[in-house]
Amino acid sequence: MARTKTSFRCTACGRQELKWLGQCQGCGEWNTLVEVAPAAASARPGARPGARPAARPVRALEVQTLREARFTTGLGELDRVLGGGLVPGSSVLLGGDPGIGKSTLMLQVCAGMARPEAPVLYATGEESLEQVRARAVRLGLPLDGLQLLAETDVEALAGALQAGSFRAVVFDSVQTLRCPDIPSAPGSVGQVRESAARLAEVARARGQPIFLIGQVTKEGTLAGPRMLEHMVDTVLYFEADPGRSLRVVRAHKNRFGPVSEIGVFEMTGQGLVVVDNPSRAFLQDRPARACGSAVLAMLRGTRPLLVEVQALVSSSVYAQPRRTAWGCDPNRVALLAAVLERRAGLQLAGCDLFLNVAGGLELDEPAADLAICAAILSSQADRPIHPRLAVFGEVGLAGEVRAVPAAEARAQEALRLGYARVLLPAGCLEQLHAPRGLEPTGIASLDRLAELALEDR
Ligand SMILES: Nc1ncnc2c1ncn2[C@@H]1O[C@H](COP(=O)(O)OP(=O)(O)OP(=O)(O)O)[C@@H](O)[C@H]1O
Ligand SMILES: [Mg+2]
The missing domain is CATH 3.30.230.10 (Ribosomal Protein S5; domain 2)
Structure with a gap:
């Protein structure tokens, strides 16, 4: 019989438990058990052999090379940090303190990338559509080609991705997303992890790049789990010098480029402006x-x-x-x-x-x-x-x-x-x-x- 209860998996050793425990009974590590959805739980290593057809490897020579090259986000400084532009099908996590300007940056990126024939989707779970539109108007951004969606259900969002043809998609923020089959609250470790994994999978399959916005905790790690950083291709941090309007974007992890580059912006009433002369x-x-x-x-x-x-x-x-x-x-x-x-x-x-x-x-x-x-x-x-x-x-x-x-x-x-x-x-x-x-x-x-x-x- 199919298991319907949520279970928990140790991120250190992979052991499965039916209830949450502070310490893993397998490897003895503390706080490593995370909630997994029933479907993911049944696909664990060690499941009954023969239940699924065996996977078939392909020769590397037969794999098609990616046709479309990187494309620009419309902000040269962000392209530099990404390693020369956005890679189709890639997933990018943008982390930063509350109020630092994550939504502003992403809305500017959306407007920069959107074309009437190739729209960009901005999905928000934190603000209303009116608030997002008001910000876009305040920043003087062109609205054609920008599609908005106020939704937090991951299944509905994945459906929207599959139904539409978007140049890129932004989810603001990953802490508000929820998978209906996981009972815990949005923002919990299991929800954040599973939501990000499912959306990244759809994005990869469709060749659509996605941006996930995430809050940073007081400890300085992305709220929810460090393991989220393993699931996405690129992790960017948006940082500020307290009391000043300068903002720095830097890559913490990048599967498609170096992590040493930084992008420097200034927060103004018209949004984030690229700083041409950072040294000054x-x-x-x-x-x-x-x-x-x-x-x-x-x-x-x-x-x-x-x-x-x-x-x-x-x-x-x-x-x-x-x-x-x-x-x-x-x-x-x-x-x-x-x-x-x-x-x-x-x-x-x-x-x-x-x-x-x-x-x-x-x-x-x-x-x-x-x-x-x-x-x-x-x-x-x-x-x-x-x-x-x-x-x-x-x-x-x-x-x-x-x-x-x-x-x-x-x-x-x-x-x-x-x-x-x-x-x-x-x-x-x-x-x-x-x-x-x-x-x-x-x-x-x-x-x-x-x-x-x-x-x-
Ligand atoms: N009318 C305005 N004029 C100038 N700057 C503004 C204005 N409104 C907002 N800002 C700037 O934008 C910042 C908030 O930007 P934004 O909402 O993009 O941040 P965020 O990181 O997405 O925040 P949150 O974590 O709450 O989602 C403010 O801290 C402020 O500096
Ligand atoms: Mg925001």
Whole structure:
């Protein structure tokens, strides 16, 4: 007899249970059991052999190559993050804090892609059709080719996808979707997982790209499950620097492109506007001649960017001084502080150290080391860094400054923004075909950092 009750499957070992348990009885992991629909449960591995026809593999040479190339979303910055445009049949999850502008971005994308002969569907479970239309009118978006649907039932939505021929489909948001055969409430782990899986399957089969909008929890993970990230092809995060209008879209996972690219937007009354000169935007609030502020020439994907790295060194009231960092790895900061103490004679014992990357960007490349060191040094010495100086380079445990890739591109970006003086690893000097006006200075070891980077008193 067919099973009609919902069951639960461990995401770690695949064991099936008939009731929810905090700990899996199979592998002992905690909180790994998720609800699965009856149909999915009966298709578990180990089901009676012979009940279904055996699957037939095909030769890779016989598989048809995808005919249609990627297409543009109408927003160049988003295309860049997607790896050069949207892939037909792909599923993209867009996560971000409440109110950051996810619906705005997706509505602009819909309007950018929609053609009267190839409409785009925007399905909403959070707002009414009137609210969505009002937003589109406020943003001045063309309405032809844009179809709206207020629906949360996944079966009905899958039916709409199959009945229509859409260039792309947006679901706002994945937390409101519900599969009628799963009894739990919308937004629960089982509902979110199953809804996303079913819609992604239909999209793949029909070659229609879909966007799923998702909320981010306070812990910073996409509400509902991390496992949702495995089900979709691309996961994008939409982030903001608190209190500022800059928005950054970055790929967390991408099956069709790199994850290193970022797209920078500004939220305005007319919606999200592409920021043509992100370096200028990231540096616009930088105070002149401030101690503890260094300009880093970083590389994000293929794009060089100038960002401000700020450090504050202050005497500590704690027995164990603090090492706190926003926008970069605190362990890396602690390591660089130790190297500065040993190799550059800096006195940091008994001092709290705070580090911040302005603009809400994350530094994830070793080339940021030298700028972090320069900012700490400047704060500790209470001397500003030379005006119009940009810095980059990796720092080793012996205090040596190591070469990093793309020195030329970084230096060019610095010069473009008026940072004519560039402090870079000595090993990079040879590869640098210094453009006119650039004043590069090579540094081989941290013990010369104060002399080369700080202004004289
Ligand atoms: N009339 C307006 N003028 C300027 N900016 C506006 C206006 N209305 C909304 N915004 C901006 O749009 C943001 C909300 O955008 P949007 O609704 O797209 O966000 P969201 O991420 O989809 O939010 P939610 O998580 O609630 O769905 C607001 O925080 C505000 O900055
Ligand atoms: Mg929204």
